[in-house]
Amino acid sequence: MEQVKLDIPRVLIFTKVSSTRLNNTLHVQYHRKQYELVMAVDKTKLKLPLGLPEAWNKGIDYETMIDQEATISDDTALLKVKDAERDEQLMNIFGIIRAQRHSHKTNIREAAIRLSNTLSPYENIRSLAYEMESGRLEGMKKDLTKRTAEVTTLGLNDxxxxxxxxxxxxxxxxxxxxxxxxDTKLPLASAIRPQTDAALEVVCQYIQAAYNSATSADDKALLERLADHMNATSNDFKTMQRNLVVPRKKDTPKEPKTPKEPKPKKPGKDDGKPDIKLPEEEPKKPDPKQPDPKKPDPKKPGEGGGTGGTGGSGGGPEIHLPEE
Structure with missing residues (x-):
């Protein structure tokens, strides 16, 4: 059979990443890495139009700021942690004051009572809103200037x-x-991300066009290496994407569940199985030619219908007396 090999020019194929599934951090990092790879190549070899790299980089910058803003919003959790710390400190202080009001030492007991009276308006400020609690603590700080001796006596300075x-x-x-x-008035991530993706798509098309029009083998090899590196980056991020969506299975096999013991059946309860009853056998019809065994045969002596013989009437059993 004749072997046929068509002489077809090579084209560069770029691996696609479903960027809509990447979170904001991975999405901007993906574009940043691809941008670095493209920008490392001689611009005269790529033949990118003016403004395209700048537009692509602008989208990356906006996505970076959006991601940073999301990180800043995470300060809400840090605020809660910090608020919990000062609430714990308040509980500790008021717990010591209440306990020392019952001290056997007169000076400590009296100092605790005076300090408790001064701080009584602040005892339940932990349940207030953030701003109100912060303001009340500033008021407590001023009121304590009148009770410095009591604070020292109770050892609560620290x-x-x-x-x-x-x-x-x-x-x-x-x-x-x-x-x-x-201060930050950024666009939504859903508005900027598709534009960044579109910029990357246009860049890939220009790289393909530059490869098709390249006249030297070195230029073609350069663009082939660039495409290989970009595809390797895409494959890496596709792997990260899969790991985010599908959790890895544990290596340790699951232990088989121990079968549950069946519960004892309660009387009168249905066990779920069909109640199968075998049909009763119909009574056989008597054969008119055969005598009925229940009725006495008048022809036989000793049975109910006969006269004479040793058997009595009434179908009773035949009795034999022992011989002398």
């Missing part, structure tokens, strides 16, 4: 210093988050 330090840290975090949210 506890109060830590409380007000936590409050300052909380307020700085709270204010910085508010300022960041006000």
């Amino acid at each position: 506890e109060f210093d830590n409380l007000f330090k936590l409050n300052e840290e909380f307020e700085k975090l709270h204010v910085s988050r508010r300022v960041e949210n006000t």
Whole structure:
């Protein structure tokens, strides 16, 4: 059989990534890595139009800022942690004061009572909103200037210093988050991501066109290596994408479940099985030619219908007396 091999020019095929499934962080990182690969090649070899690399990079910059803004929004969790820390410190302080009101030492007991009376308006501020709790703690700080001796007597200087330090840290975090949210007015990720994807698609088409029009083997080899590197990057991110969607199976096999013991059947309850009853055999019809065994035969002596013989009437059993 004749072997036929067609002389067909090679084209560069770029691996596609379903970027819609990538989260914001992976999506912008994917484009950043591809951008770095393309920009590392001589621009005269790629023949990209003016403004295309800049537009692509602009989309990457916007996605980076959007991702950073999402990270800033994570400060909400940090705020909760910081608020929990100052609440714990408040509970510790008021717990010590309540306990020392029953101290056997007069000076400690009286100091605890005076301090408790001064701080009674602040005992339940932990349930207030963030801003209100922060403001009340500033008021507590001023009121404590009148009870410095009592605080020292109870040994609470370090506890109060830590409380007000936590409050300052909380307020700085709270204010910085508010300022960041006000200053940054970024587009939605759903609006910028498709444009960044479109820029990459156009870049790939220009790389393909540059490969088709290249006249030297070195230029073609250069563009082939670029396509290989870009495809390797795409494959890596596709793997990351799959790992995000489908969790890996555990190596350890699952232990078989122990079968449950069947529950004892309750009387009168249906066990779920059909109640099968065999049909009763119909009574056989008597053969008119055969005598009925239940009726006495008048022809035989000793049975109910006969006269004479040793058998009595009435069909009773035949009795034999022992011989002398």
